[in-house]
Amino acid sequence: MTLLFKNILKFSILYFSLYVLDSFFKNYLELLPYRYISKTLLSFSLLIFYLLNTTQEDSGKRKLIVIALCCFAVGDLFFIAGDGGNMWHFMFATFLFIIAKVCYSVRFSNNKDFKISKLIPFLLFCFCYMSIIMAIVYNQLGVFFIPLLVYLFVVMLLMQFAYLRKNEVNSESFWFVIFGVIASMIADSLDVLKMFYDPEIAYNKITIMFFYCLSQYLIIVGVLKETKTSTNLENALI
Template sequence: MFILKNKFYFSILYFSILIIDIIVKFGLDAIPFRFITKPLIVVSLVLFYWMNSNEKSKRNFVFMVLALFFFLLGDIFLIFKDVSLLFSLGMLGFIFGKLFFTFRFSNQNDFKLVRLLPVVIFCFVYIFVVLNIIYDNLGDYFIPVLVYLFVAMLTLQFAYLRKSGVDTKSYLSVGIGILFSVVADSVAVLAQFYENNFFYDKVTVILFYGISQYLIVMGIIEEKAKIDNSFYEDVSIGI
């Protein structure tokens, strides 16, 4: 339990599991070895989050646990991504995982729509470019992949909007984690529907994915709400 309470030792454990999973992916059979190493990536994060969470909102705690749970299901199904049904279930697991991340990232702070505009433009351009590259190979997967990319970009937007409500350290950790997730998603989709071994996907997808999940969980654990000074400023002006 000490390892799960200490960030430094847990980080060593976590990245050791990640490296072992990459080695197993190349050198050993999926059954039974990857059924052990791959789920351990997310399971270790769930345990670490559970032991170290300071969530004031029970709702936020549940959203994070559900997000990681669905990522865990997605990981298990995608071990056999060459099986159409399991690939679809894996995508569905990741879609729900990203949606629950989105719910967790949301806050009640006001924001200016103009500040979100560059991110929205990026998201539309990103989806358009990726779909344009893989369109001819999508077949029946067009709608599922479109939904997957849309939800991925929605998660990016809500991670961006956290800036108005949380401290800089947490904001950057989650934000960089989401960007790593976008890279992992992009490589995975292009490798599946465009070109095998795209950008060395067998290594890069799991590496970027593992780093992204680590940064997101760490950022949420360390999250501190920003204090809204506007009330005090209004009071001082009135005085």
């Protein structure tokens, strides 16, 4: 069983097979309760993969990733429960996702100085992104205006710290993480638009979960590629 998680090809097949299973359950109302099992297996398979392969010596950084993955896992279960219309479940799940994204942000932060000019293109992108999303859904937000604003801010915060890793880590790790964060943004955007704009937008029953699972996978692989030191682990992750 350990070998299944130590080899990235075998784990990838397992992980995306679990995604397909979970997506299948999601699209059939009578099978929805089985998502509590499939989603738990999907989430914790990624956690096990990380724990078995990380060589990160900084225990604080390891804990941040573990906390983030656990928050995502529990938040997913509350999102499933929230599909029944329970808004408190949805709000608590959103709170857990915010904690998870903040943990990722702190994990990706570094003490290096950087030029503010380096952030100008990024800040411009953030402004445009948040303005477009808020403009589309503004009339439907009501009491969710502030919570959504906070959530989008955290999404942009994560993107910022992922972006600032450029030239501070190896390029392979940087690009895995940055593409993972972009996939996460796509999933978040579709989820917001589904809730407050169009419930049927962009085949969201499939696309949201796809980009969300892809983002988690890419981020964790990117983190592992940054922290690997053993030649054996490097070979296992190629």
